[in-house]
Amino acid sequence: MFAAVRSGAFNRAASRTFSTSSRRASDLAKLTLIGRLGRDPEVKFTKNNSEFVTYTVATTDYPPPPPDANGERPPARTSWHRVLSFNEGANKFLVSLKKGSRVYVEAGYELREPEPDADPTTPMGQRQIFLKHEHIRVLNTPKTPTEE
Template identity: 65%
Template structure:
């Protein structure tokens, strides 16, 4: 069926496909979050006057922790994730999002080690997680407060 040279050629190309040579361009650290915005996104500036948007996503562990020996179940814990966006085109969109929106976020993840000369009680003296915005999709917008009060009045 296959000639010896065709098989040898196929084996060579297969071995190149699965090379053991490290490829730094393929390394990635991503975090995907589904949660709610904890507050409206804020426009901020770096020390070098570069604008960025900071927003916070709250996620809750579900299901809650397993019951203890006495049958009581601990509360589900909420984690707050701070995400930074340095993309001016996306920043205008992010600023229009509202607190309470349910979002799906993809962010690049970087763990920053503490500064050995910094006070351990300051953020610089502690390990920090740095999340750089990549994409966001709004899954559900929050109910408007005036809209919900109108519904309550109509139900009465």
């Protein structure tokens, strides 16, 4: 008898795990990168003298695109992603990383449209994507000269 009661209670609880209530989910704009640091992270300062760290992650499309009509493959394409970190605790860790480290990065992003009166050849006259650091995991570090 107790098994039947427990079983019924379990089934009711399991059926409620997927809510149909009107609670709204948060919007999310996130980018996940797996690549290598293009250079050592750098400490910089804003106009208000707030410290931040910037680092660049290079990602390469593998495998390269399929062969063309002549049987030749175009080279794989590398993209460069600049990430900004305003997190004081993360910044201390970030500056210890070295160029060539393979990393997994999660970053929020913000898309900024060009200013209407700006020169299109300047950054303010172009669409910009700002990547804001949220999480980083080092997958492996570059070999040092003594390890080679």
